[in-house]
Amino acid sequence: MDDIETESRKSKIRCRDCELRKINASHEAESLAKAPDVVENEAYPEKPKRGRRSIIKDYLIDYTANSNLHGLKYIGEKERTCVEKVFWLFMFTCCVVLCAGLIRKVWIKWNESPVIVSFAEMPTPVWQIPYPAVTVCFETKAMQRKFNFTDYFHLYNNNRDNLSISDRNMFEDLTMVCDDHLAPPNGREFASGVDTVDNIKSVSPNLTEVFFGCKWKDIPSENCSELFSPILTEEGLCYTFNTLGPEEMFRLDNLHHDYPYLEHDKRAQSWSLEEGYAPGSPIETYPHRGAGFGIKAGLTFLLKAKNIDLDYLCRGPVQGFKILLHNPAELPRLSQQYFRSPLSQEVVVAVKPKMMTTSSGLKPYEPTRRQCYFPSERYLQYFKVYTQANCEMECLSNFTYTRCECVHFGMPYGPNMTVCNAGKRKCIKDAQMELVTIAIKTGLNSRDANETYSNNTAISDDDDSFRKALEVSTKCRCLPACTSIEYEAETSQADYDWAALFRAFRLNVSEELSDLSYSRVMVFFKEAQFITSRRSELYGQTDFLANCGGLLGLFMGFSILSVAEIVYFLTLRLCCLLWRRRSKQRRIDFAKRNSMPGPSPSKVIHPYSD
Template sequence: MKRSSSRRTVACRDAAKGLILDYCSNSSVHGVQYFGCRERSGCEKFWWFAVFLLSLGSCALLIEKTYLKWDQTPVIVSFNERATPVWQIPLPAVTICPQTKALTTKLNFSNDVGEFMHNHDISGEKMDTLLATLQLCDRNFHQVFFDPSVFPDKTTNQSYASLIKDMPILTQENLGDCSIRSELTSCTNLFSYSLTEEGVCVTFNGLSANELLRTENIQTEDSYLTSINRSTFWTQEDGYSHQATVRTYPYRSLGSGISAGISVTLQNHDFLLEYLCSGPNPGYKILLHSPVDYPHISNKFVRISRNREVAIAVKPQIITTSTGLRDYTPEGRQCFFNHERYLQFFREYTQNNCELECLTNFTLHYCGCVRFSMLRTPRTAVCETNQIMCMLKAEETLLEMDVVTQGNSEPNFRAKCNCLPACTSVQYDLEVTQTELEWYRYWETFAEDLSKLEGTQMARLGVYYKESQFITSRRSELYGLTDFLANCGGLLGLCMGVSLLSLVELLYFCLVRPVVLWRNQKTVVQVKNKDEAPEKVLLAKSGN
């Protein structure tokens, strides 16, 4: 039995050696044929084996680098080959907020604040109106003039938002001579109200609350958006459908220049304005944003002074994403499609909406309440005026969080928000020009009685696209699977002369060829056994 087992081992070893020599003699891989060549000396075989290992290692290193590039940076942002006409995108949404926060007809802010600071002799609805106005004052007012922590809590059941809405500074009646695409129209048709941290503002071309907000998750006591226009034939990701007409909402421009944009006249009266709360510039803050963005004024705005005419030439910067990237993870492509990222308060995902929701959640975490203008659930408390510094500190802390916690292994609150850009996003580059608006002298030329306009202040705003076409950017695959395989094949061919057939050849000698040899050997043994059997019978008979 031992001799039979030893013979079988020797036979298997000889068969394996023969198979290897057969592969080396017939392989298409460069250098391998020298390993089994009987005419080569041992020194030559060692040389070729070392060169083969060096080539194999170099190829593996290069393939690893290619894989890391494919895995870690699979996306490239490049310019589109063709220009896009501006009529394929909507005009930017325009939100206008007055910087004056109190009307003297509603509240004598300076006197009431001074009266409270001296003898605290204010109460009831008047006190609540003062507290609501204080929430609109800028940071310098609270840091330099008055400490908001000394003010009491609101006492009436009326919310801060409703108190602010009861004393609007900029109403649709204050807007005059509105036009879109050189066509005069009612400002009521173009503008709707928006509740922001600056108070009650007016917005052009924004989406309605039912389209932009998850109204089922939001309190219903105060309304945030009053627009009723529906974007039936437009979405942020797909643009306008083929059913869209020239007048489809959101409104779009048909070309470049002010004649294809919008313009609006803003007017107010000197004797109605209060300066202490908002400072010495009683003009307006203008925010240009995407129709799917909720307006957040504080950090991004253009300032317009009274008696000035301001023209804003807009150059859109749009980034789209190829369908080939939909199979990638959001972290890999560095953007979210609308269906991939759920926001509690917004139906439309944008980076701005995500960051606003993140600020809301962090303010709730930091202060136990949220600002009156922030979207909230029915059970979320609204911060009192004496908590203003806490809200400002929460915003400052959130902004500093990435820098302060840099290098920590645990993700911070801001990182957990994960506010990547939307896969289809738009930003606006603005060119602002302004000149003095001598409207009073203009009206004098009509020889009309201007006494009724005494104390009136006006400003005029125009928004339009600078050019009739623009170049969009596009996220696409830097290395797809096909590109990766092609690069690997090129490196294998360069370093070792390997092709796909070389791999098939290796599999053949590893799997198919041994089975064929084993079956052939088994057939030979069976034939040999059949030939030996009669000989044994004849020998047995002759022995008898």
Template structure:
């Protein structure tokens, strides 16, 4: 029943050698340990030194091979290191100068490769203003000079201007003439003139002398015709003038402006633009018009007339006659800024020399502040469809006048709901124009004094030139035009009976040459030129190239890794 248990004795263990243990563990080294960190750092430094010496022996950079030679004396190494540092410093300075030039003046204006025929551009728009704003009234005491004298007296006495025995029409005409006569004499303390708001355009139109009496006859492209076939009325700061070959208001102004809605012409669309020119399929007869050659026969010729008894010297001063302005068809005429005076009894010949600046396709990639001009789609104006520097400045003046005076001058571009300045605001809008110029002057001077800021800032108006622009320069010659001597020689006595007091002048406008040299905005330094400039500087001072950079990257990345791997194998 009882089972006797066996007695087991513990026998001594057999000693196993390390070699036998390795066999038992199937080659697994259980006693291996990680390489200590000091050994790793030492290996990396040794690898870097080997790679550096190898790079110095094989690099194409000038002078670097002397820095890696072990047997090279220490003084010579210091010398070549100094030369290398000086070369890098010179390279950095020259490259910085090239970068500054590329960044600040990337665009250059130079002459185009080919000349341009005059039929590629429109004939200049011609705006003519007569100095006679209203036929002088000789009857009654309510002439402009008498009413203005009473206004000055009331101004000094701080009284309300209420002249006796004056009709409402005479008062409206006098109030309108205050805006177009010598407005510089208007002072700030103008007395209040009672009355409702006026439509100055209708009043100016009503006061104008008959058009056919002052524009006697015209000739365009050797065809005589009535002048009203070529000219249309234009509202300017000097009243209603007449423009030939300008774009219609519907092509210049936006739909929500007063000028667009006041246009009497039908809505039309011009196929010409300053940047693209005429449509290649367009015929000889175009809008705006162009000519096919130079010379007086291919220009416009007209006879202008005024009458001694109708001149009001109190309104426009002692210099009478006409003012003529030549401008691009898409510009709004501003006659008071620049004009040619046409005195009476003279024949004036105006030879036109176009000055056109075009744009290369490459500069469109630059920011407008860098190239210092606007493309047509980059600067949108509130009142105008077409951007030009003069249109932008006129819009800026209108906005500034509205802010300062609470109204705009009757001739300024405006929306339908903008108030028009009355007579008590004449001094205000005259001073607003001067204040805007002074403010722009101080702002530009401040920007120029800080060259770092001026590259990134713009003026308040932000009216840089258009990248493509067209200006008509003129050469003027004059001669006497003796109307009375000519009539006496011909025995004509009826003309002076039909036109008593007539004074005549003749005006001829034409291109001087068949072709002209245009200017072109193009890249001064593109990316390619900048890289080539940098490569030349590096090559001159150091013998550096793109392959030198690849060589450096190769040695200190791929080659360094291979050397480091081999050193770790040797250490293990």
């Protein structure tokens, strides 16, 4: 029985092998009957190619499904209906538009007003800043005993040919410091600056004829020349206290060398406008620093004038003195701003400093955005220290020279420039008004200054001097200095009856003394401390990013990772996807090239496979 069963099993196996051989033979016959390309297609069937739009659509759906931005995933989900997709697309678009509008407002605010002016946290003591420079000018420009301006005015207008050349020149030179309408239009247009200044100084009262006595910090000075020194201004010869020396104020190499503006050799010791007094600098230094508040810590000086020397034609019916408090690094302009000290009056001046500083965080901003210049950002041709007043003085000098071909002797000017005289006085006045008008019209209209002003004036376009003057005015841009000091004066006055004091002491008043008029001026700090103003950033880069990020996060759930995600989908992921597709295609092409005609391995059934 065992042998019969064994034989039966062997016969079944032989039958099965025969069937397998028949099947393989039939497959071989089919493969031989088919073309080689058909065999290859069966071995590596190609998938139908998809369109570019379909690929982009799948890529966008992939992004919306994985993005962390609110609402996008609902747009890309296949289960969502069209109504739902349109709703979320509309909401997402509205959020983007609204967020963009709010960010635009933040940008405008940051771009146009990035600076905020606030008060400093701590008050500044007055000993940390210099005492104000005090400049005094006498209203009488020519002492009557030296040169009677009133008499020569009538002689000149009646018949100037009867006057000698020196008298005519003296009169015309003096009209440069008198009221504008007194200058003769037919007088000399140009003159030597040295001769004009020498003539004016020769008839002006000197220091001993103006000052009777001086006290600094309640200590009388033996001679007022120890405190005050001559200075040449647009008002003629004046006297100044606590002003920087010429080597520290001017660029002497760029100035003419005909005559000096300042006549003292005092030098600043460890002080600069930007840094202030250096740490460890002594109390007694130059420029003098404030030592406290009140009259005892201030400057007191007594001025005098002889009634016989007073002139009521040159500067009008008001007699006395003009006084200006200014920064020690500035050249004073008493023709523009001052307060008066009348004769026989006592004037008490309480000074309130105004100081503006700027944080170093504003240095990367453009000067037009922060509205100030740091010292290294603006170069002045004639001044070493940049202040707004010095810049305006230099600008006026260059503008006047361009319009009139000369300058006023009291302005700083270069060695190759000429000095104006009486015949050009009207041109000097008109140039000053033109400069102010151009600045106003340029500020009111965003167009170019040349176009703006030419359309509103009767000056022809072919006037070369006017076009050059416009070019000069556009280069002015006299913004304030980032560190500036100004001094506000609160004045009060009362009668100064010195003769009554003499009579009270039962002293005799001589005829010489009775002809004198005195004025006393007391200048002092009103308070021991003051509050400094400070420019600082209103919106820095961090604040701007924080505001934009808050708006984007509120409306869209946007963050820095969202930016990285967008960059990733547009660059790295896209590149990797394309690389994978090309790599797969290269493998398929390689397999096609190396495949031979014959049965496909996938079609062959192994006899012992399940």
